[in-house]
Amino acid sequence: MNDTVSAECHPSREELTAVQKLTHEYAKFSRDAVGLGHVFGGVLVFLLVSLVGRDSLSPWEGVLLGITPFIWIITKEWLHRSYYQFSGRVTQPAKRWHDLILGILAGLIAALTVAILLAHRLAQAFSWNLALKTTVCVAILLAMPYLAWRYLRAPYEFVTGVFLLALSAFLLSGDLRIAARVAGTLGIVAEIVALVMILAGFAEHMKFLKLRRKMRALKEQA
Amino acid sequence: MRTGIESYLSLDRLVHEPARLVILTILAEAEEVEFRFLEKVSGLTKGNLSGHIARLEEVGYVEVVKFFRGKLPATSLKITRSGRSALKKYRKQLNDALQHRPTILTAMKKRLQSMSS
Numbered sequence: 001m002n003d004t005v006s007a008e009c010h011p012s013r014e015e016l017t018a019v020q021k022l023t024h025e026y027a028k029f030s031r032d033a034v035g036l037g038h039v040f041g042g043v044l045v046f047l048l049v050s051l052v053g054r055d056s057l058s059p060w061e062g063v064l065l066g067i068t069p070f071i072w073i074i075t076k077e078w079l080h081r082s083y084y085q086f087s088g089r090v091t092q093p094a095k096r097w098h099d100l101i102l103g104i105l106a107g108l109i110a111a112l113t114v115a116i117l118l119a120h121r122l123a124q125a126f127s128w129n130l131a132l133k134t135t136v137c138v139a140i141l142l143a144m145p146y147l148a149w150r151y152l153r154a155p156y157e158f159v160t161g162v163f164l165l166a167l168s169a170f171l172l173s174g175d176l177r178i179a180a181r182v183a184g185t186l187g188i189v190a191e192i193v194a195l196v197m198i199l200a201g202f203a204e205h206m207k208f209l210k211l212r213r214k215m216r217a218l219k220e221q222a
Numbered sequence: 223m224r225t226g227i228e229s230y231l232s233l234d235r236l237v238h239e240p241a242r243l244v245i246l247t248i249l250a251e252a253e254e255v256e257f258r259f260l261e262k263v264s265g266l267t268k269g270n271l272s273g274h275i276a277r278l279e280e281v282g283y284v285e286v287v288k289f290f291r292g293k294l295p296a297t298s299l300k301i302t303r304s305g306r307s308a309l310k311k312y313r314k315q316l317n318d319a320l321q322h323r324p325t326i327l328t329a330m331k332k333r334l335q336s337m338s339s
Contacts, residue, residue: 010240016247019263023251026259088256089298218262 025211027092029084034154035208036083037076038201044072045160045194048167049187052179059174066171069164073151084208087215095153102158103149109162110144113169117141117178133173140169156197163190230319236281237312241266241274246309249284249301257297275299283308 011019029035048065051057057065081089121134144165152161163186170179237243244264249255261271278284283305287298301309 011244016243019244020247020251022263023248023255023259027252087262088258088260090255090259091253093253215262218265 022211022214023090025207026085026087026215027090029204029208030080030090031092032154033084033204033207034076034157035079035201035205037072037079038154038156038197038204040075040201041072041157041160041164042194042198042201044068044164045190045197048164049183049191052167052171052176052183053187054180057176057180059176062171062174062176062179066168069161069168072164073147073161076157077151086212099149099153102153103145106148106152106158106162107145109166110141113166114138114141133175137169137173137175140165140172144169156193156200159193160190160197230315233315233319234308234312236277236283237308239274241270242278243312245271245274245278246283246301246305249299250306250309254287254298254300257299260299278305 034041048068051061051065117134117137121130124130144162147165148158148162152158163182167179167182170176170182237246241264244266245260248260248263257271260266261268264271266274275284275286279286282302285300285302287300289296289298
């Protein structure tokens with residue numbers, strides 16, 4: 001291999017731009033573009049808001065519904081790492097400030113929710129059951145900034161993700177009445193964002209299918 | 223100010239080589255790129271690609287990261303700061319050279335004429 005200039009078969013500016021664009025689009029699916037993960041998250045918001053609002057929910061049903069946001073995050077990450085990165089991992093350049101700001105914002109929301117919850121609980125008579133419920137709820141809420149910083153980096157998924165995690169904290173701690181109240185008051189906002197998220201997810205998935213066809217064609221050419 | 227021909231002659235040959243130019247262009251678009259992706263998009267064979275990567279690593283334009291995915295070894299690449307600035311400089315020089323293309327042709331014609339007379 002030498003360092004001489006080979007004039008023949010030198011890539012043209014158009015070819016280089018095409019390669020650049022392809023890499024950029026593919027890398028987006030490692031982070032910003034969530035595709036089916038957005039669709040799943042959006043559907044989950046509609047499902048939880050409609051089910052949590054019911055009075056007939058049993059504590060076990062609450063637990064089952066409470067773990068669904070975590071299943072969503074795991075599925076979303078699997079889509080990012082495997083399904084959408086079918087031809088090897090290509091990571092998008094990190095947006096450190098953006099991620100930090102989202103983490104801080106989630107921290108503020110979590111701190112506010114914990115403060116309201118503790119003020120409410122301290123007014124009640126002490127019982128071990130209540131202490132356990134509060135601990136579970138506070139632990140999930142305190143994990144929220146980390147989860148937002150690490151996994152909820154797209155704007156839509158941040159809004160719905162924080163809502164789902166807050167709902168999950170109350171469902172897993174057995175506070176079904178508070179969960180119903182959260183779903184009742186913030187549910188409509190979360191549903192509007194979820195609707196946009198579903199549409200954006202479909203659009204991203206269509207882009208991905210186009211990209212995959214393009215890359216398969218490249219393989220056949222080679 | 224450089225003339226077109228000077229810009230053309232001062233191009234970084236290491237970046238100007240077609241395969242290496244494609245590799246650097248791909249790497250510049252992402253934080254980390256797995257070897258598998260580079261192989262597919264560049265259309266180069268494994269051996270050829272490894273050779274060019276070794277050359278780029280030698281001059282400090284790329285960083286090679288080896289890791290295991292389960293039990294299988296895998297390789298990832300990152301463009302370094304000097305690799306990124308070399309690519310940027312190369313693009314600028316090439317643009318300058320292309321802008322002065324008529325001057326280059328005139329200079330070459332003059333030289334040919336003086337050689338023949």
